[in-house]
Amino acid sequence: MSRILSIETSIGVCSIAIHEDGKLIAISELHQDNVHGSKLVPLIKSLLEQADYSIGSFDAIAVAQGPGSYTGLRIGVSTAKGLAFAHDLPLIGIDSLDGLGCQMVGQVEEGSFIVPMIDARRMEVYAKVLDANGATIDPLKPVILEEGVFGDFLATGSVYFLGNANKKTEEFLNHDNARYIDKLNSAASLGELAYRRFVNKDFEDIAYFEPNYLKEFLVLKSKKNPLLL
Numbered sequence: 193m194s195r196i197l198s199i200e201t202s203i204g205v206c207s208i209a210i211h212e213d214g215k216l217i218a219i220s221e222l223h224q225d226n227v228h229g230s231k232l233v234p235l236i237k238s239l240l241e242q243a244d245y246s247i248g249s250f251d252a253i254a255v256a257q258g259p260g261s262y263t264g265l266r267i268g269v270s271t272a273k274g275l276a277f278a279h280d281l282p283l284i285g286i287d288s289l290d291g292l293g294c295q296m297v298g299q300v301e302e303g304s305f306i307v308p309m310i311d312a313r314r315m316e317v318y319a320k321v322l323d324a325n326g327a328t329i330d331p332l333k334p335v336i337l338e339e340g341v342f343g344d345f346l347a348t349g350s351v352y353f354l355g356n357a358n359k360k361t362e363e364f365l366n367h368d369n370a371r372y373i374d375k376l377n378s379a380a381s382l383g384e385l386a387y388r389r390f391v392n393k394d395f396e397d398i399a400y401f402e403p404n405y406l407k408e409f410l411v412l413k414s415k416k417n418p419l420l421l
């Protein structure tokens with residue numbers, strides 16, 4: 193039996209899950225912005241106590257590798273790397289949008305599309321397009337919400353959008369084939385994909401593994417005091 197601890201911190205949700213052979217055993221989620229740094233480790237400890245597991249009883253650590261929130265990804269990945277290194281466990285990195293889109297696989301009709309999205313601020317999102325079975329049709333990239341966006345897919349069939357960018361996308365994109373699903377990134381689906389990677393022994397090099405921020409993180413200096421960041 194394989195037991196995997198999954199960590200998902202790509203967005204404001206702080207999500208931890210335990211899977212055994214790909215089946216969800218326990219999950220704990222905190223829907224609150226800007227608390228990853230103070231709440232992630234206590235959330236892990238609390239879930240392990242509730243499930244009566246120790247870190248040493250796991251076979252791997254899985255983590256959402258991005259894209260997403262710079263701070264959330266940095267904290268999630270560093271925590272996962274620390275646990276994996278300290279307990280000599282393999283590390284599995286999962287694309288945050290694959291983890292999100294996985295929630296709709298098997299729930300949509302053939303010929304339709306799944307578009308997991310993460311808000312990239314302003315009128316931009318991180319997105320990829322999957323088919324009904326979860327295979328990538330259009331790869332991960334930043335997408336500007338402008339006229340004609342996702343038009344080729346919307347003209348073909350139903351397009352299921354999910355993620356924390358749905359609200360602003362729906363305000364901009366009103367199409368008969370657009371379906372907006374109320375689902376967010378979760379360690380529950382992350383663990384399912386991690387199990388497949390575990391079976392194939394598809395592990396990360398802990399020393400070199402880094403989040404996929406997709407875009408460089410920019411720190412703007414204060415106009416009042418250029419020395420303040």
